[in-house]
Amino acid sequence: MSSKLWAFVVPIVSVIIALLISSIVIVLIGQNPIVAYTALFRGAFGSKLAIASVVIKSTPLILTGLAVGFGFRAGLFNIGAEGQMVMGAMIGTAFAINVAWMPAVFAIPLTMVVGMIAGAGYAAIAGFLKAKTGAHEVVTTIMLNWIAEYLSSYVVTVPMGVGFGTPKSPEIANSTKLPPLITVQATELTSGIIVAIIAAIVIYIILEKTTKGYELKGTGFNPYAAEYGGIKISQNIVLAMAISGALAGLAGTLEVMGVHHRFLGTLSGGKGFDGISIALIGQNHPIGIIFAALLMGSLRTGSNEMQFAGVPKHIILIVQAIIIFLVAADRIVRTMFIRKKKVKVS
Amino acid sequence: MRKVLVAILLVAAVVFALGFKVIMVTDVGGLGDKSFNDGTWEGALRAAKEIGAEAQVIQSYEQADYIPNLTKAAQQADVVFAVGFMMTDALFKVAKQFPNTYFVGIDITPPEGQTLPNVVCYIFKEEQAGFYAGYIAAAMTSTGKIGFVGGIPIPPVERFRYGFEVGARIYSTLHKKKVEILRGYTNDFEDPKKGKDLTLAQYAQGADIVFLAAGACGNGGIEAAKEKMVALVGSDKLVDIIDYYTKNKKGYFAIGVDVDQDYMAPGVVLCSATKGISSAGYYGVKAAWEGTFEGGLKILGIKEDGAGVSPMKYTKGMIPNIVIAELEYLTKLIKDGKIVIPDTEDKLKAFQVPSITFPF
Structure with missing residues (x-):
């Protein structure tokens, strides 16, 4: 099979296997998996509201997935998407609160x-x-995540905090709110999804069609060889991290502009970390990441409906974990397969 | 004729009850927090059973779930519960779309100037519950240091702290005992690990009693107290703990929050500062069912059974009777409005311990 075909087959087969394994768990807790999965499907695609929710949930996931995936391509493991998302949302909000005078354009x-x-x-x-x-970026980005988390919860309770109850910033100026594509009752389907898809296309072009993209990938494949080839490694590392962070920052800003209209302390909700699994399922390919994010978004939205069928939401975390495991394990299998062939040739 | 009418009414009631549905939407803490999500659910379930209604719960993963989950609930239910201050914005947005559905907000203050006839919000005088925790902690500390571990410093958590500090201050003034308070926040309500770490840190700084106002984070704090206590006593049996305490007059304790958490580690959880969450859940359903539903904000304190202290089932033997008696007397003064426990930072700073003479 060609590698392109593999890239499609692996995640799809993984999803099917994951759903099958999870159905055993559902049977074990005394529920009917068919009823549960029907509810899951209905909850994700059964109504306008459901579809809108899927898109809303997927938008930030596409961007954090891109952030992590882009980092992987350049040989960087950016675990800091969470913190970068929070910083983007926080500073974006600080800006958006103060520009009521500016036209929306x-x-x-x-x-x-x-x-x-x-x-x-x-x-x-x-x-x-x-x-x-x-x-190592794994260590530093984890530390930076904590700084962002605690800084944001300070900002949202003291300097930018308003009102009673939830720690939250004031609403952003009307001119900075993203116009909704469709409004279903209290749910607004934001136009952020368009921005996210454009971002994926831009990243695809950068990676596949530009010299800089080639340099970044080269740095990822083999930094020593790249350096020998005249690529400035340190410059490219900083640039790759910055682009990755910009995507995560955009994820946070779009959440504020399109969904919450204000900054909340717990806004990210782990979406930065979800980016890691999404990049993995999407095989680090920008277009693959869009589908991986939509898959994750629909599983999670659907799982809310599944609770009505008496199946706890946590089942979906099992499904997710199995998918990731299979995708990752498949890579191991494939690597072994390729190695074996090479050994035979030599 | 009358019999027929009664029968018709009964049938109608049964049919109506079959259609009556209660759905509770949790915040990200979810069920199993042994705190306000569980508390509301318990109350709502009790009321639903009484009237024969159907009750369901939807748990939320993240902030972005609140609106879709509340919408889904409102489409199907007669009464929708939104649990937790974090759902404030979402609750009011959705409630506006469904004027024929009743909404009950627990721990939610309506945003400025927003009242809807179909939304009732219950909040609690946490400061009054916190007062008990502070008073008992100050009475029981052997190191002269007590700790406060909060979740995110939102108003309900802060009100617990104001009460805690005032309670300790009243005790230390009345009994001329020096008590120092350590303060810390986990900035989280979900991760028990964070509560455990912070509690252990406060023990390391010399505190021996820690009040955990941090939702499910607090469960970790109770675990920390249990570990320290077991290491000290050499057993986790209640008898051994009481024996050790009566002999040595020291130990490591935690104070629970929101609901009676004393059972989570008998003898180690000194008491729990409780809120009347389950009664709010209960009254919310009953009011909608009986047609006495009234929108607006209801603040429940000691007087309304909205704030209090657990019965201290396991620790009554360790806490001196005189302390219990003093608390009874002070409760009366608070009920009568003779002592006002501060509910803001400014009032806390300005608080002067009034001269209190116990009648015994």
């Missing part, structure tokens, strides 16, 4: 740019540390 793109710069700058710290001191 400028305010919307500018807010996105500010959020992207915030995420990029934050990620570049880890990139810079790696390039200059060799500090």
